[in-house]
Amino acid sequence: MSKSLELEDVTAPVCCAPLSGPALREAEAAELAKVFKALSDPVRLRLLNMIASVEGGEACVCDLTGAFELTAPTISHHLKVLRQAGLIEGERRGTWVYYRAVPDRLTRLSGLFALPALTSP
Numbered sequence: 001m002s003k004s005l006e007l008e009d010v011t012a013p014v015c016c017a018p019l020s021g022p023a024l025r026e027a028e029a030a031e032l033a034k035v036f037k038a039l040s041d042p043v044r045l046r047l048l049n050m051i052a053s054v055e056g057g058e059a060c061v062c063d064l065t066g067a068f069e070l071t072a073p074t075i076s077h078h079l080k081v082l083r084q085a086g087l088i089e090g091e092r093r094g095t096w097v098y099y100r101a102v103p104d105r106l107t108r109l110s111g112l113f114a115l116p117a118l119t120s121p
Contacts, residue, residue, distance in 0.1 A: 035109065038085035043068060044078045051088055052101040061097045 024032070039045050050067065051059045065075050079099060082088045086105050090097045 032109075032112070035085045035087065035105070038081050038087065041078065041081075043070065043075075044082055047075070047078055048082055048087055048101065051099045052106065058091075058098045058100040061099065064099075 039048065046067070047064060050064060054063075061075070061079065064079075065072055068075060079088070079090070079097075083090060086102060088099045088101055090099045092098075
């Protein structure tokens with residue numbers, strides 16, 4: 001008894017939809033690469049996570065330093081890198097600085113790799 005095998009047409013166009021949005025321009029890719037470079041450090045990634053997830057939307061630097069076995073100047077350096085990447089904003093109140101995430105920037109990053117919703121044919 002013979003069985004027939006289904007063959008896949010490899011000459012057909014790619015079946016999968018591209019990542020959402022248009023292709024990145026060179027300048028935009030360079031800018032986003034700096035943001036990803038800022039996020040490539042585990043301490044900075046944790047700091048951003050802590051700031052973005054804190055109740056009330058902002059975190060005092062005094063509350064961030066205790067979570068790490070790093071000096072205050074090192075934490076300040078990491079926060080500066082996140083600020084320069086546009087991921088957080090800081091506001092000085094007396095002797096402390098309070099940080100909050102920049103929602104538009106985080107939304108932009110999360111949208112980079114979101115696949116478009118599939119529609120049924």
